[in-house]
Amino acid sequence: MPEAGHLHRGVTRRHITIVGASLAGLRAAESLRRQDYDGPITLIGDEPHAPYDRPPLSKQFLAGDWDEDRLALTKPEKLADHDLTFRLGTRATAFDLASRRLTLDDGSDLEVDGLLIATGARCRTLPGTEDLDGVFVLRGLDDSLAIRRAFDAGPRRVVVVGAGFIGAEVAATARESGLEVTLVEALPQPLGRVLGDEMGAVCAAVHREHGVDLRVGVGVEAIEGDGRVERVRLSDGSVIDADVVVVGIGVIPNTEWLEGSGLEIDNGVVCDATCLAAPGVTAAGDVARWPNQRFGEVMRVEHWDNAVEQGGHAARRLLQADEDAEPFTPVPWFWSDQYDRKLQLAGRIRPDDDMQIVTGSVEERRFAALYGREGRLVGVLGFNRPRHVMQYKTLIEQGVSYDEALAADL
């Protein structure tokens, strides 16, 4: 885009307010500075901590290998350069689109000009476990610290409920800390909904090889104990004695504070294809739902890289005239580290897609598999094949056919 045209047609903002001071929010603020926006930026975040990175919370930090300093999303010296105003430990409680007023839990009220919503998501919990000690979810730094402490206390057994990515990582970290672990999944395979049963079975095998007691196709009936958890009762009648339970059964977008705001909320903040939710209001990260035109699908993506990319896109959008706005059309991508395996998935796959291994083998636990639908390449899964995943991700972006991708020599 020619610079002069941009200046000419761009929107001038007096100030920009970002609600949610974590990955999407902070990267949005940084990208505003890179766009040469030099007006005031205020970040409002309800956590007391300076912005930190979540992926290590189920991996290196939970294992005790990293300390808190290493979690900083941006090093303090660099953060200072950006001239951002942080209001940490402060929650946004309401917003009114018509008057553009934002209400905070410290009783203050502010008028916003540009607003970027990045309030992320929180963990679903198991009803009836609120008052039991020893039952955890994992989303924030304090959760990870609490689980670490419970691991250090030498529990007889850890039960992880839900073999999604977070649950699988917690199980792996607990095993590597020498703990006895039972991983309970209601579906026939861990990650089956994402990867399909065949690849889910590979994940199951990896956990069993590492000594995890994996129970699939069973639900949790009850988590029992007197003040603190003592056992987990499963739907097949079995009972597992446990003194630590980590529940990883998905997340809920943080949108309650926007009820009655005039914005459309439906499993996230509903945006248009350019991440705009209303004039001068955008959303990014785990909380945002938008139509991704590349896949012809309305999506809400709960991945690290999406929060970074969409944060940047939603920030730029606040400075753009409508006619200059571009749709946000990423190929979603994430990684998950379990034991010494790096699993990566790019694209949008469904359990009934065509699937073929193109390099390596399942037996070696080192391979890349391609997924096709209606003749198109729609996804690539890698086990310890990062280079291949990225190269095939580029092919997905280029819209190549499944056959072409299978024939490509990468």
Place this chain on the structure above:
Amino acid sequence: MKIVVDFDLCESNAICMQIAPDLFEVRDDDFLYVLNEEPGEDRREALEECVQRCPKQAISIAE
């Protein structure tokens, strides 16, 4: 402009290679190689994107 990679942090997930294949390459040995340590100013934007998008914050730019 000089590219600095902290190889203790890098986990070879190749996102930088996808953004700037002329600067970064993850080879079959799973290690990251910097192909051009001192790229021209015209690559600054791409490199800044690599810095932001590297999940391990392993890349920095020395002026």
